[in-house]
Amino acid sequence: MIRMLLRVLGREFAGPLRRTLALMTATAVVEGLSYALLIPMLRALLGNSPRDARPWLIAFGAAVALYAGLRYASDLRGFRVGSALLRGMYHRLGDHLARLPLGWYSSDRVGEVSVLAGPGILQAMSVIAHLLAPFIGACVTPLTIVGVMFAVNWQLGLAALAAAPIVAAIQVWTGRAMAAVDAERAERDEQATGRVIEYLQAQPVLRAGGRTAERFGLLDDSLEEIQRTARRTVRSALPGTLGLVGTVQVMFTVLLVLGAYLALDGSVGAAEVLAALVLAARCADPLLSLSDIGGKIRGARSVLAELDTVLRTEPLARSREPIQPVGHGLRFESVTFRRGGRTVIDNVSLRVAAGQRIAIVGPSGAGKTTLLQLLARFHDVDTGSVGVDGVDVRSLEPEVLMARIAIVFQDVYLFDGTIVENVRLGRPDADDAEVRAAATAAGLDEVIERLPGGWAAEVGEGGKLLSGGERQRVSIARALLKDAPIVLLDEVSSALDPVNEAAVHAGIERLMAGRTVVMVAHRLHTVQHADRIVFLDGGRIVEEGSHDELLRRGGRYAEFWTPWTERALTGQG
Structure with a gap:
């Protein structure tokens, strides 16, 4: 011993x-x-x-x-x-x-x-x-x-x-x-x-x-x-x-x-x-x-x-000669990633130009969220490379990489504290005016007005004192305050009611403005205005293009889109 x-x-x-x-x-x-x-x-x-x-x-x-x-x-x-x-x-x-x-x-x-x-x-x-x-x-x-x-x-x-x-x-x-x-x-x-x-x-x-x-x-x-x-x-x-x-x-x-x-x-x-x-x-x-x-x-x-x-447990490897990227374009070069003995991402190559909005869709288990996690270096790839502005993320200091990325996930975790403290996590040195501006842009100000205590309202451990939509608005305000050039969105509105979904989408639109965006969504109406849509299945890119192009092809995306529109028209979606 x-x-x-x-x-x-x-x-x-x-x-x-x-x-x-x-x-x-x-x-x-x-x-x-x-x-x-x-x-x-x-x-x-x-x-x-x-x-x-x-x-x-x-x-x-x-x-x-x-x-x-x-x-x-x-x-x-x-x-x-x-x-x-x-x-x-x-x-x-x-x-x-x-x-x-x-x-x-x-x-x-x-x-x-x-x-x-x-x-x-x-x-x-x-x-x-x-x-x-x-x-x-x-x-x-x-x-x-x-x-x-x-x-x-x-x-x-x-x-x-x-x-x-x-x-x-x-x-x-x-x-x-x-x-x-x-x-x-x-x-x-x-x-x-x-x-x-x-x-x-x-x-x-x-x-x-x-x-x-x-x-x-x-x-x-x-x-x-x-x-x-x-x-x-x-x-x-x-x-x-x-x-x-x-x-x-x-x-x-x-x-x-x-x-x-x-x-x-x-x-x-x-x-x-x-x-x-x-x-x-x-x-x-x-x-x-x-x-x-x-x-x-x-x-x-x-x-x-x-x-x-x-x-x-092996920590993230740090480059001996870290490089500072200039732009904020993204790329996947022949990326393969395995987890638990299963190939989750299989030889994926993808480029996202700076300022472009890319939507990733596909069935559950296709590897969509994993692609976002590889971009944020939650994991290191087994083969290939993931890069920012042509620089492999493994050649970046983790702090430098995370400073360039704002992430909004479906499951939002808030620390036990006040709303303003949780928003300020996006940029701790921000002044009160910047925090309030981010909250207003995320539609959080109306939530603050109706909560007892206002800005000083406690959110509880994990944000349990707020609804899912309210937690999501705090997360968006935090990302807006961070003002990172790259935004990763993962199913941010899939479990929200119509009122909160509208407020969250308004905040997301402000967050995406002028930034490089990679979004994952099951509700296809949220991705139809993306610059490019990538359909992922079994860890591979099956097809990609604009919304109209993919519908005209009649491929997998069109198969996904048609049942969704039918459910939407009948009130089931």
Whole structure:
């Protein structure tokens, strides 16, 4: 685990941890060696002149004081280093996440990262402050005491040392047995959490069906699985705990019998036997604590493994010689992109002149949104290239690329704050007049007027306090304020009511004016005025041209257009 901890921390933070480990190890060794003074002290106390034990008592007291000082220093350093590394780990994880491709952030990943960035890192870094010292003490102090026993009598030392591989084997076996159970328990906990949320969200349906008194079977099953998994956890841990306790008791009994035999034989004195038994008893406490410490370390290790996986994810490659594009035309050159073993974009070549409006249409799953994501470098292509003004996006600094692109998606995410704060994200240094002008152009001012609090109205987490159309207007205002030369639009009005759709389209028209635009839409009336329409199917460009040209050809676009117009005329579209 320590090796994984060092790898997760990285070179910058590994040095302080190594020094802390060295101090904790020295403290454990001093503790074990201090007990060596018990031998001459007991020999003097049990001898003919007990007063001779006074120097040894003083030396033992000094050794204990030295150990106490080292223990205080090591614990204090553990807390300080743990706190410092906690801050450093947050910075390292945050910097790494900022360099990862945006396409990496799926819904599952966002949940995983939120757990890691919250209790995950805290649990992992608490190992340094709370678990390392007890763990090192439980391993090093008994071994040091065994070395002292060898100094007393090699037979007693050998008998004590024989327990070491047994204890190690028990710990390894218990760790392996518990790993699968711990993973299963974590999975069951996640499933139960999902079922609880599902049960709460299903309340309107259950109540509408008059089934409020019925128990939700799936939730019950999940909770019962957690109970069964908890029982398996106890059963799996019990053999290791009993084995550890039994080994310690057997070791103590063997030392007692062997010591008595050697004392009767005259090989060792009573003081040495008594000292060996005291040392053996002192070994018992840290050894028995290994069971509890091991469980906590396994939990921290699983978090460290997840952190290690995230930190090993390859970030976006940065060009050694970044280029600054002059214009804002776009191009795809023989682009192929695969995801999950499936070819999403297959050998696509496309050019968009500066200031031109291109609409991408096609069936669901054709790869339309993926094309937009490749332009914004959410992913890197497998073959070919995506360029801005003839410059490959991989040769641009990510900040330079994103400064040139404004993106408006169908699913708008707003941060928990006020409307003006969310609009200002488009350009944080914009003044109030520019923010208000962007809001007016996006049709957001009428929303602000009817909301309690106006500009200071809270939108809630994710914008849950606003309707879909209102969130979309905030997104358009944000894009207008950014004033980027390239605009990417993805299904911005597919789920809006007629009133909001009209307001959003007015804002979109203002946003597109004078800019290079690539739009994706299912409602074909939103794309018929584009300069060029590209029909995508199966990741390939099937046909392209203007709206009228494609209708005259009678191809795939015409097939899509005719059913849409029929639905529109009959009131179904």
